[in-house]
Amino acid sequence: DAKTTQPPSMDCAEGRAANLPCNHSTISGNEYVYWYRQIHSQGPQYIIHGLKNNETNEMASLIITEDRKSSTLILPHATLRDTAVYYCIVRVVGSGNQFYFGTGTSLTVIP
Amino acid sequence: GAGVSQSPSNKVTEKGKDVELRCDPISGHTALYWYRQSLGQGLEFLIYFQGNSAPDKSGLPSDRFSAERTGGSVSTLTIQRTQQEDSAVYLCASSLVVGGSSYNSPLHFGNGTRLTVT
Numbered sequence: 001d002a003k004t005t006q007p008p009s010m011d012c013a014e015g016r017a018a019n020l021p022c023n024h025s026t027i028s029g030n031e032y033v034y035w036y037r038q039i040h041s042q043g044p045q046y047i048i049h050g051l052k053n054n055e056t057n058e059m060a061s062l063i064i065t066e067d068r069k070s071s072t073l074i075l076p077h078a079t080l081r082d083t084a085v086y087y088c089i090v091r092v093v094g095s096g097n098q099f100y101f102g103t104g105t106s107l108t109v110i111p
Numbered sequence: 112g113a114g115v116s117q118s119p120s121n122k123v124t125e126k127g128k129d130v131e132l133r134c135d136p137i138s139g140h141t142a143l144y145w146y147r148q149s150l151g152q153g154l155e156f157l158i159y160f161q162g163n164s165a166p167d168k169s170g171l172p173s174d175r176f177s178a179e180r181t182g183g184s185v186s187t188l189t190i191q192r193t194q195q196e197d198s199a200v201y202l203c204a205s206s207l208v209v210g211g212s213s214y215n216s217p218l219h220f221g222n223g224t225r226l227t228v229t
Contacts, residue, residue: 041222044204044219045220046218046219049217103152
């Protein structure tokens with residue numbers, strides 16, 4: 001399984017872009033990168049995922065490097081409600097249980 | 112539509128008692144997962160069900176833990192002879208596995224059952 005490494009914590013000023021990095025240097029060609037976030041006392045919430053192209057949706061953008069060994073989740077205009085733990089996960093296409101969470105990045109948005 | 116529903120939301124039990132935790136997945140989702148999250152930790156995979164295939168039980172921490180999924184829908188996680196180290200939030204997730212495609216849909220999580228063993 002590819003593993004991911006993330007900084008344990010980050011701060012971001014409200015209204016600014018939050019850029020959360022993730023390293024997945026052992027990723028395989030068929031492994032997707034998924035991002036989730038978890039707000040205290042709730043289940044993880046899906047944000048975005050991608051294979052090799054950059055992706056954007058209404059919540060965030062995902063930038064994946066050309067060698068696919070790292071990615072960045074971008075929250076373009078962080079709000080206080082974006083304060084959460086953000087998990088970067090790699091998942092093998094067609095697999096079942098290969099969806100392992102690490103300890104994530106605790107993002108604090110500061111007013 | 113309705114999301115993944117888990118019950119109870121909170122459960123306090125005495126050491127040595129058995130507990131059952133219930134998960135109602137999103138209608139039509141064929142894959143169902145159980146995870147455990149201890150205080151301040153990441154998610155620990157427990158078990159995975161996909162359609163009629165044999166479940167992947169590789170994450171169950173001991174033989175006191177078991178799970179079943181009836182009719183391909185509702186799932187029950189059972190912990191026998193609970194211990195204090197079983198205290199955690201138990202999360203259920205479901206997903207729609209798209210056959211014939213290399214694209215798998217994301218997991219959708221419930222809000223979990225907080226289990227406290229006293």
